[in-house]
Amino acid sequence: MPDLRPMLPELFLFAWAIVVLLFGISRKERSGDSLIYLTLVGLVITGILVPIAGYGNLFGGTFVVDKFAAFFQIVFLLAAFFAVASSHELMKKLSADRGEFFALILLSTTGMMLLASTLELITLYVSLELTTIPLFVLAAYRKDQLGSSEAGLKYLILGAVSSAILLYGISLVYGLTGTTFLQPAMSRLIEQSVPMLLASGNVNMALVMAIVMMVAGFGFKLALVPFHMWAPDVYEGAPTPITSFLSVASKGAGVVAIARVFYTALPAFHDVHWGTLVAVLAAAAMIVGNITAVLQSNIKRMLAFSSIAHAGYVMVGFVALPQGSIVPPYGPASLLFYMMAYLFANMGAFACVIAFEKNYGSYQIKDYQGLSKNSPGLAIIMTLFLLSLAGIPPLAGFMAKYYVFLAGWQQFPWLVIVGLLTSVIALFYYANIIMQMYFSRGETSLTKAHYDRPLILTLILTAVGTVAVGIYPEPILRFATEAVKVFPF
Amino acid sequence: MGFPILSLMIFTPVVGMAVVMMLNKDNFKLIRWVSTGFSIIPLILSLILAAGYDSSTSAMQFVEKASWIPSLSIQYFLGVDGLSVPMLFLTTLLSTISLIVSFNITNRVKEYFAFFLLLEAGMLGVFASLDFFLFYVFWEVMLVPMYFLIGIWGGPRKEYAAIKFFLYTLFGSIFMLVGILILYLSTTPHTLDMMELITKGSAFSHSIQIMVWVFFFVAFAIKVPIFPFHTWLPDAHVEAPTAVSIILAGVLLKMGTYGFLRISYPMLPYGTNYFAYPFAILGLIGIIYGALVSMAQKDLKKLVAYSSVSHMGYCVLGMAVFFIDQKSGQPHITGLAGCYFQMFSHGLITGAMFLLVGVLYDRAHTREIAAFGGLGSKLPVYTAFMSAFAMASLGLPGMSGFVAEFMVFIGSFPKYPVITGLAVIGVVLSAAYILRMVQRMFLGEFNTKWSGLTEINTREIIAVTPLLLLTVALGVYPKPLITMISATLQNIVTQVMR
Numbered sequence: 001m002p003d004l005r006p007m008l009p010e011l012f013l014f015a016w017a018i019v020v021l022l023f024g025i026s027r028k029e030r031s032g033d034s035l036i037y038l039t040l041v042g043l044v045i046t047g048i049l050v051p052i053a054g055y056g057n058l059f060g061g062t063f064v065v066d067k068f069a070a071f072f073q074i075v076f077l078l079a080a081f082f083a084v085a086s087s088h089e090l091m092k093k094l095s096a097d098r099g100e101f102f103a104l105i106l107l108s109t110t111g112m113m114l115l116a117s118t119l120e121l122i123t124l125y126v127s128l129e130l131t132t133i134p135l136f137v138l139a140a141y142r143k144d145q146l147g148s149s150e151a152g153l154k155y156l157i158l159g160a161v162s163s164a165i166l167l168y169g170i171s172l173v174y175g176l177t178g179t180t181f182l183q184p185a186m187s188r189l190i191e192q193s194v195p196m197l198l199a200s201g202n203v204n205m206a207l208v209m210a211i212v213m214m215v216a217g218f219g220f221k222l223a224l225v226p227f228h229m230w231a232p233d234v235y236e237g238a239p240t241p242i243t244s245f246l247s248v249a250s251k252g253a254g255v256v257a258i259a260r261v262f263y264t265a266l267p268a269f270h271d272v273h274w275g276t277l278v279a280v281l282a283a284a285a286m287i288v289g290n291i292t293a294v295l296q297s298n299i300k301r302m303l304a305f306s307s308i309a310h311a312g313y314v315m316v317g318f319v320a321l322p323q324g325s326i327v328p329p330y331g332p333a334s335l336l337f338y339m340m341a342y343l344f345a346n347m348g349a350f351a352c353v354i355a356f357e358k359n360y361g362s363y364q365i366k367d368y369q370g371l372s373k374n375s376p377g378l379a380i381i382m383t384l385f386l387l388s389l390a391g392i393p394p395l396a397g398f399m400a401k402y403y404v405f406l407a408g409w410q411q412f413p414w415l416v417i418v419g420l421l422t423s424v425i426a427l428f429y430y431a432n433i434i435m436q437m438y439f440s441r442g443e444t445s446l447t448k449a450h451y452d453r454p455l456i457l458t459l460i461l462t463a464v465g466t467v468a469v470g471i472y473p474e475p476i477l478r479f480a481t482e483a484v485k486v487f488p489f
Numbered sequence: 490m491g492f493p494i495l496s497l498m499i500f501t502p503v504v505g506m507a508v509v510m511m512l513n514k515d516n517f518k519l520i521r522w523v524s525t526g527f528s529i530i531p532l533i534l535s536l537i538l539a540a541g542y543d544s545s546t547s548a549m550q551f552v553e554k555a556s557w558i559p560s561l562s563i564q565y566f567l568g569v570d571g572l573s574v575p576m577l578f579l580t581t582l583l584s585t586i587s588l589i590v591s592f593n594i595t596n597r598v599k600e601y602f603a604f605f606l607l608l609e610a611g612m613l614g615v616f617a618s619l620d621f622f623l624f625y626v627f628w629e630v631m632l633v634p635m636y637f638l639i640g641i642w643g644g645p646r647k648e649y650a651a652i653k654f655f656l657y658t659l660f661g662s663i664f665m666l667v668g669i670l671i672l673y674l675s676t677t678p679h680t681l682d683m684m685e686l687i688t689k690g691s692a693f694s695h696s697i698q699i700m701v702w703v704f705f706f707v708a709f710a711i712k713v714p715i716f717p718f719h720t721w722l723p724d725a726h727v728e729a730p731t732a733v734s735i736i737l738a739g740v741l742l743k744m745g746t747y748g749f750l751r752i753s754y755p756m757l758p759y760g761t762n763y764f765a766y767p768f769a770i771l772g773l774i775g776i777i778y779g780a781l782v783s784m785a786q787k788d789l790k791k792l793v794a795y796s797s798v799s800h801m802g803y804c805v806l807g808m809a810v811f812f813i814d815q816k817s818g819q820p821h822i823t824g825l826a827g828c829y830f831q832m833f834s835h836g837l838i839t840g841a842m843f844l845l846v847g848v849l850y851d852r853a854h855t856r857e858i859a860a861f862g863g864l865g866s867k868l869p870v871y872t873a874f875m876s877a878f879a880m881a882s883l884g885l886p887g888m889s890g891f892v893a894e895f896m897v898f899i900g901s902f903p904k905y906p907v908i909t910g911l912a913v914i915g916v917v918l919s920a921a922y923i924l925r926m927v928q929r930m931f932l933g934e935f936n937t938k939w940s941g942l943t944e945i946n947t948r949e950i951i952a953v954t955p956l957l958l959l960t961v962a963l964g965v966y967p968k969p970l971i972t973m974i975s976a977t978l979q980n981i982v983t984q985v986m987r
Contacts (some may be wrong), residue, residue: 402622424656427656435648439651477560477561
């Protein structure tokens with residue numbers, strides 16, 4: 001019996017999901033409140049368990065908890081926390097199956113946490129499925145709404161296709177190396193098999209196929225262009241707390257998986273095989289995401305396109321691989337930092353959308369008119385999140401963009417230029433919402449806005465995070481820099 | 490580290506903003522006075538700073554240095570030299586004046602004053618930062634309150650003007666960011682400390698210097714604004730509320746020229762020399778173009794706005810002159826000193842012009858020059874103020890504008906005789922548009938439609954008088970300002986010529 005201590009958080013979270021499920025079944029008549037608090041308590045305990053459980057290596061390297069894993073585990077737990085805390089309004093609209101809702105979120109989070117700490121391709125794939133299958137169900141949770149069912153179905157079909165493509169890529173890697181364990185030695189194994197599989201020049205066609213398949217598979221999870229078609233419809237149709245969870249945690253799952261695979265096993269092929277490929281996809285995501293977001297009139301769709309653009313910014317950090325003394329080791333660390341900054345701002349923005357929908361019953365950007373008069377607090381806090389997403393200092397989003405661009409500059413200056421220019425476009429649509437909220441006065445609302453307690457908690461925590469990470473990013477920067485030392489650059 | 494006077498100066502308005510936000514939103518009087526109080530504290534501090542400043546050296550003074558984000562070698566680094574001290578004073582002075590001018594704002598008073606204080610903090614931060622990252626943060630922070638101030642309290646096309654201003658300036662800023670990234674990555678060990686970058690400046694390769702110089706040029710030229718990057722200016726100036734126009738013309742434009750002198754010049758000496766001649770030509774174009782467009786304006790505020798383009802052209806022309814005098818071996822600073830004098834003087838004069846335009850607009854609700862006539866008999870006090878600043882603006886001797894333009898011409902003639910010769914035409918043109926404006930508005934037959942107009946009130950007189958006094962004082966006795974900036978400018982020219 002191996003010492004299961006490093007796996008404690010995942011085991012606990014899994015058990016807690018069952019507890020929540022049973023609790024939901026046994027107390028049907030109660031309001032969703034007790035379930036929300038129960039779930040939140042579970043997430044907090046899991047968060048405390050992460051440092052207690054410590055780092056370690058289980059099952060011969062299949063399950064590895066290192067600083068990199070721990071960082072993303074915290075990101076996923078925070079995302080789940082905020083999504084659950086902003087679900088109060090949704091619970092009121094659901095007549096049944098409340099327990100399952102939270103249990104599914106916890107199961108999906110468990111999958112993400114496992115994903116962050118695996119170094120074996122089959123386990124990685126299974127964890128990814130554990131992450132996404134609950135999300136299919138969650139996206140379709142509003143059975144009374146056609147849009148939600150459509151979202152679930154679209155997500156299911158495209159998600160399944162992308163998983164299949166990913167699996168094919170994984171099988172090619174296995175074919176090239178004879179192992180599914182992600183390790184630096186993989187590069188050597190691939191190089192040894194090159195003479196047999198060599199198609200032309202230095203390019204290994206089988207490896208190219210494997211890389212393209214895997215990039216496509218992870219690209220779907222990340223909603224990178226051109227694998228982004230599902231995102232706007234799913235984001236719009238899904239219940240808003242789930243949309244916020246999708247936009248951050250599901251994207252984070254894609255980031256953590258692609259980073260593990262490519263950084264551990266394939267850094268040697270960065271120059272010829274995948275660096276430029278991912279850079280082009282990142283540029284496409286920034287351009288398409290930002291330009292299309294300008295045209296949206298529904299705020300959930302707008303945030304969906306903006307999240308596509310943010311996937312592009314994250315990937316700028318991802319492709320900036322350190323190379324000795326020429327390229328500083330900022331890239332991988334900036335990836336982590338960006339996710340943290342994006343987590344607070346995006347979850348916060350969605351919490352504002354939920355708060356607005358609850359009080360004013362709309363997702364249309366034009367209905368935000370005059371919000372600064374009717375709910376000044378909500379307007380200020382929304383402005384904060386939007387400015388952070390737009391990358392205006394001294395908020396977290398600016399620091400993240402700065403770090404990512406700093407990392408990307410020496411290898412892909414053109415990509416940084418694209419990123420900077422598109423962030424001017426991004427400012428246009430974020431500022432447009434601010435304009436609606438502040439510049440035009442709109443109609444005076446007669447009823448006083450009301451927010452439930454867990455939602456207020458979300459808003460406050462995300463706002464504090466956005467400001468604090470922006471003004472004093474040092475602790476997170478240092479941890480991120482430490483965390484990426486696990487990779488063999 | 491001694492008493493943190495600079496931090497105190499920058500963050501007092503931030504505290505003021507927090508306090509104002511907590512006040513009752515209907516108690517206008519309290520909000521106004523509390524905000525003004527919080528802007529007077531930095532004003533007093535800037536006077537203390539100027540008094541305690543040692544103008545015999547070009548070294549940084551009142552330095553505050555602390556580690557902020559060591560992972561990316563970012564510091565909290567403040568300090569002042571001859572370039573910053575007068576600008577900090579101008580900023581605090583114009584902020585206080587603008588707040589007094591804003592007492593007539595009755596719409597969303599609390600938000601207005603809160604944003605204004607945030608704006609002041611951002612501007613002061615720009616002039617005091619010596620860490621590149623910190624500089625950029627303040628540079629951007631300023632945009633947000635400006636966006637709100639134009640967008641909420643502006644004129645009929647406020648939304649358009651606000652977003653145009655925001656996007657235009659951000660577009661410039663991203664070029665500066667790229668420049669910062671390049672300089673940061675080209676130094677070993679990586680640094681964002683401006684003083685270190687200046688020391689290492691001449692070591693950057695020529696291609697890097699030229700490229701980064703162009704990037705910084707875009708960022709700063711948009712702010713100045715240098716032709717052809719000036720198109721945001723008329724929209725923003727005209728749509729902005731009076732007090733914001735004062736700040737835009739008085740302080741924001743100076744950030745562009747300040748950026749050149751603080752950053753581009755000493756850090757990129759090769760690039761600066763390389764582009765000196767085109768720079769002088771752009772200055773000339775600005776002078777003539779701005780003056781010609783001003784002549785065509787029917788709207789008084791637009792006229793003043795375009796005259797800024799022309800006046801900042803003198804700055805650019807003066808800035809393009811730097812060489813080591815062969816005979817004395819001393820750096821030739823007359824051009825730069827003229828440029829700096831023009832920065833300061835333009836802040837006073839154009840700030841006052843916008844203030845006075847606002848005074849008239851509040852009463853008449855129009856700014857069309859042709860609609861007025863013979864106001865001199867109806868509003869003698871107002872006319873006296875307006876005429877005084879009009880004369881200052883066209884460069885009448887005895888006013889600060891004359892000293893500045895004269896120094897620019899004296900400075901630039903030895904190096905660019907032809908350009909200087911052509912630039913002098915600008916003086917004639919500005920006399921033409923200013924005098925025509927004065928004639929049509931204040932002289933001639935009184936238009937009886939305006940018989941209900943009221944005279945400029947005490948509050949407005951209190952706001953504008955310090956500007957008039959300073960304009961005259963510097964016109965008659967310019968020495969204190971020149972003494973303050975000389976050592977720093979000599980140092981800059983030496984660095985550019987190394």
